[in-house]
Amino acid sequence: MWQYQAPLRDMQFIFEHWLEAPSAWACADAFQGLDLPLALQVLEEAGRFSAQVLAPINASGDRQGCRFEGGHVTTPAGFAQAYRAYVEGGWPALACAETFGGQGLPQLLDAALQEMLYASNHGWAMYTGIAHGAYLCLKHHAPQWIQDLYLPQIISGEALATMCLTEPQAGSDVGLLRSRAELQADGSYRLNGSKLFISGGEHDLTENILHLVLARLPDAPAGSRGISLFLVPKLLPGSLANGVRCDGIEHKMGIKGSATCSLVFDGAKGWLLGEADRGLAAMFVMMKSARLHVGLQGLGHAEAAWQNAYSYARERRQMRAPLRPAAVAADAADPIHFHPAMRRVLLELRAYTEGMRAVGYWAAHLLDQADPRALRLAELLTPVIKAFFTEQGFRLSSSALQVFGGYGYVAEFAIEQTLRDSRIAMIYEGTNEIQANDLLLRKVLGDEGRTFDELLAVMREEARADGGPFGEPLAKLCDKLQAVCGVVQEQAYEDREYPYRVAGDFLRLCGLALLGFAWARSARVCRQLPESDPLRAQKLQTAQYFFAYELAQVDYRISAIEAAKASLAFLD
Known part of the structure; x- marks a missing residue:
């Protein structure tokens, strides 16, 4: 009863005409080998993966949820197999540098990929969504030996990453966090403390999980100026268990296929990223990427809601419409998409969804340009994309549910899952x-x-x-x-x-x-x-x-x- 097909024609329109991206690629040394046919081929394959692999396990993943036993998390049926297919397809490497085994493709292509993943299965995509931000953080702030060891693992999909900020007393105000880190004789650090609301903090998709953790050094200043960032792997080199464990998972309103974990760091071994007491500066490299991706979650929800509401409105017959196109045969009742109230809702869904796609892809395209003005504009657009898109994703999902009437309120049509899943995006990542x-x-x-x-x-x-x-x-x-x-x-x-x-x-x-x-x-x-x-x-x-x-x-x-x-x- 629920469907998703990637909006490839609209994506092509934005790439080719709205952005004129192929012309920009031809002028950029980094993308000399990329042209529109190749980009469209990538989009087509991403759309096929999303529609054929992820969408079919979206509703079942919501119903089943994650299972927590003995410190271990089991993801819903099909999630691990879908991740293996994702890795085999080379998707983690899409927009990463070729130096570390990436494909070196533009952020623009990655933005389109992210939209498709979130539109088809938000819960599953939570595991992969932070990987590119972690890649950027390590690329810019990690010592060379950490880059050499862990960047290839992220890019290949061998390891997934988390972002560990929130503590019970420190939500948006990270200056209140209490986790501690102490320098060791070998240059590593021992971390102690607890974190909660950690997406993908424990799962069965990869053997290793790379935690990026905010904590305080013993002599750190108070507040946010005294926070440092550390890389804390679940498994140390040699596959040795580290001192980090999952203490439980949350039971949530939506994205139930995503394991939202409480983590305890008990003498866990980690390494400093960036400068001491300047962890937020290093973390924000990751968060900027994450906030753009969260905005694309709102776009993905709006697209899924629009597709299914439009399909249902063309099939559902109720009453006679005041006006109908002359070519439509008279019947006792008309498809509800002829009724003015429903036309208004459907046009709103299409206008916001396609408009947001253009703006969101524009921001990603600006990030691909080695130009200070373009980067300034992308920085300015990012909070608008994160907040406005996610607000519209929730609001438009609610509007789409109205198209289904009473059927929208029951699980059979799954628009209620889209509504539930979309709500969290207005809260996390700031x-x-x-x-x-x-x-x-x-x-x-x-x-x-x-x-x-x-x-x-x-x-x-x-x-x-x-x-x-x-x-x-x-x-x-x-x-x-x-x-x-x-x-x-x-x-x-x-x-x-x-x-x-x-x-x-x-x-x-x-x-x-x-x-x-x-x-x-x-x-x-x-x-x-x-x-x-x-x-x-x-x-x-x-x-x-x-x-x-x-x-x-x-x-x-x-x-x-x-x-x-x-x-x-x-x-x-």
Whole structure:
């Protein structure tokens, strides 16, 4: 009753026309051997793996969940076999450097892969999702001998990795963590402490698990400035057991196929990554990758919800629609996708999903460019992608459930699983509230709006290039964003709390604006397609819908930002 097919045609449209990625690859030394046919072949194979291997074990993995016995975790039936197929396909190596055995392909291709994995089976993809971030962290901050030993294991899929930050008393405020590390005579460290909510902290997919652990040295300063990062393998060289054990797994609302573990480090042996007391700087290399991937989780959920809601709406007949296309034969009842209320929901699903795909892939494409401006823009986009995409993934899954009516509330149609699975993405890897603060206070106000102005310049350039009906509204949208940014900057001088009060609305405003930018460009470049190509008409129709209906929310968000000049009451 549930299906997933990778949206390969839309992915190709974004690669070829929206981003013009093949031209950029041809100019980059790192991607000289890559062209569009090869990229499409990779996407096709990734789509086949997702649809044929991962999607069939999504619902069963949710029903079965993980089993914890004697310190060991058994993943749901089929998960270990799927991981072996993933490794045999070379997917862990996709966007890793050839120096360590990787394929050296762009982050853009990896972003498309991640979307497919999360859309087809979020619980399974949690085990592999952090691997690329761990690879980047070790590549930039590990001593050479650690790189030589462990990077090939990550890239080959021989080992999986975790990110161990959270403790019972230290969630978003990592400065409160208590785990300790003590230097040993051989240059290693002994770690003691406990961590919780560790995705993939124990499992049966790989023999070894590489834990990246935040802990304090004995003489460390208080707070977040006194945190160091360590690599702590489950198995030491020679397959010797290390002093780390799983103390239990959580029973959760969703992603039940993912083992969310409590870990105890009892004299575990580890090695320092990066500089002492500067662990957050090293960890953020990993977290930046993770936050982009979490945003792609929201996109994946939206895509799965859209596909299945659309399919169901074309089959389910209820009542007579007020209007129907002339070519449709009269019947006692019409498919519900003819009814205006359902058309509105389905158009919203398509507009947000395809718009988010363009923006998310753009961020990944910016990361592939060895250009400081591109990297600044990617940094600015990351908190928007993480927070806005995951919020929309949950909201759109709920909207899709409404299409199914009562059937959506029962497990038979699995949209209820998509809704449950999507909710966690708004919380982990930095809550969406933290992302909003990061965007406004650090990325916009922190550099006095310079990078934000660069983003507006890109959007204005698109507005000028548009020869259709969307250039003018996009230009006006840019004017509104610039004015709002000025208001926030001015008000922040007078009221220190004001930016925190408006951060959420500012991020949502930016998300809507980026979708406007995405649809203006989509409408312009889709005219390169033949008139006989159905995608051309679909893109133009959806762009028209977005500008007519969804962009109206911009003024609401601006009003909310203005209204927040009034202080919030304190609760007793």
